[in-house]
Amino acid sequence: MKLELSRVLRGTARVGALKGLGRTGQHSLEVPACLLYTHLGTVPHLTQDTLRTLNKLPSVTQVTLSSIAEHLEVLEDFKDGFRKFAGLHDTVLYCSLHDPATPCPAGYTTNKTVSVWGSGGRTELTVDKFMALLKAVQPDWYQSMADGETWQNNTSRKRVRKSVDRTLSHLDECLLVHHQSQELEGTEVFGVVEGGDIPEERLRSARETAKRPVAGFCLDGFQTGAMDRTLRTQLISAVAKELPEDKPRLLRGVGQPDEVLACVEAGVDLFESHFPFQATERGCALCFSFDISSDPELAGRAPPAVLEPSEKKLTAGETLQNGEQDNLKTQMTSFEINLNDSRFQDDFGPLAEGCGCYCCTNHQRAYLHHLLVTNELLAGVLLMIHNTSHYHGFFEALRKALASDELDLLKRRVLRERGGRTETKDQD
Structure with a gap:
């Protein structure tokens, strides 16, 4: 090595x-x-x-x-x-x-x-x-x-x-x-x-x-x-x-x-x-921008809106298992969207704009929401496909940003989703 x-x-x-x-x-x-x-x-x-x-x-x-x-x-x-x-x-x-x-x-x-x-x-x-x-x-x-x-x-x-x-x-x-x-x-x-x-x-x-x-x-x-x-x-x-x-x-x-x-x-x-897997287990999709295209129009384009994390809603008789007792709102990050939330039942956009993974190319947020609330195994498959692809794409963008001296641009693009939150202490 x-x-x-x-x-x-x-x-x-x-x-x-x-x-x-x-x-x-x-x-x-x-x-x-x-x-x-x-x-x-x-x-x-x-x-x-x-x-x-x-x-x-x-x-x-x-x-x-x-x-x-x-x-x-x-x-x-x-x-x-x-x-x-x-x-x-x-x-x-x-x-x-x-x-x-x-x-x-x-x-x-x-x-x-x-x-x-x-x-x-x-x-x-x-x-x-x-x-x-x-x-x-x-x-x-x-x-x-x-x-x-x-x-x-x-x-x-x-x-x-x-x-x-x-x-x-x-x-x-x-x-x-x-x-x-x-x-x-x-x-x-x-x-x-x-x-x-x-x-x-x-x-x-x-x-x-x-x-x-x-x-x-x-x-x-x-x-x-x-x-x-x-x-x-x-x-x-x-x-x-x-x-x-x-x-x-x-x-x-x-x-x-x-x-x-x-x-x-x-x-x-x-x-x-492990971060994509953890997001998948929460029923969340990674949705943050790391596009540092030199095209002025693309470079100035705002990333997709990232909604505030929301707590998982439990149906009657349902309990949190296997360590989920911790508050899911604090586990979530501002780099993901919670597709368990009912606000996505009529959202027919891709999980992340511009993502070319199989899930984003063929399915919408509303479909993933349906799979999650009906406990379909396909939900985990599609979310893991997207989250894995999105996360490794972020590392590819990171290497390119370092090689071309555009790290500051990448940081602004990625950190924009944090919405002004304090960076000094963990929210997890």
Whole structure:
């Protein structure tokens, strides 16, 4: 894996390409980029055939140990790795510890173990079991084992320091097993940078991780809602200065377009793409403009109106399930429209003006509203097609804006939908 930068804008925002990806080195990925989010190797709601009809998809697919851990024995018996097991072809496989779309309960980390949660409940992982899983999965690159429980508010300095120490110890143990493993030959390791909201610990974690033979860095603990956005940007900028320029930086748990823009400016190269899935699960469609066409008429055109988020209306006897107890109004962002709302029952426009995805080309907002209120499975399929296409199109526009020095124009276009809301604290 080699990061080749073609341009660094304002000293921090980077554009270029990751080359030599995969065990044979035949893949590449333009950065900034997001990875393809999957659950057990499948993009939620979409079949592999449907997925292949989408354009602009990245060459790197993300799978998580949280969903795979309970299937270790099956994969070990299969012997040929998760890529072949899941029918994934012609893609680079990245394995992370946790699912970015699912919050992890705190309080289950020890000096020797971390815990992950799958459909069968909690699985406790030692370094040996963690590495056994990776030998069975056979990814192209993976995130090292880490203690990432310090992103919650009011974590003590002592606990944060312990998190950094544990994570570095886990990394050393993982690297030792990795270099002795024939199954992981040609696989790259990403070291994890922890440190909570304490600058000194963040910098110590970054410096020490950079001393290890890792191919890249996973910046953990900056998830949406974990800390004030201004502080997050400051910490990421400080951490980036301590990391080698020729190695990629992947940010966990951040997906909102405004947050992505701020973090790219701070020096982040890679993101997870769970945001389209989360919007789909809310019955929402991504609807924000990122057109930076040089055509004066297009450049001055106002983006489609984005309606204010509205709470999901429950019918008699209906209850919120699987974590939906949180207020859906605060979960929604101003970059999406809630198609559950009755105002869309007579709206025959596309989900997003100018979007060329299958859903926007063939269906209207009113039809998606009908599918949602009647609980049709097709609603999730069509929304996921649109949201995935729209989101990855945003990253393509971001790379073009960086390459042509039009980042400010893109920011104005994307942030226009926020309607003057304050940017200093998360609304989630």
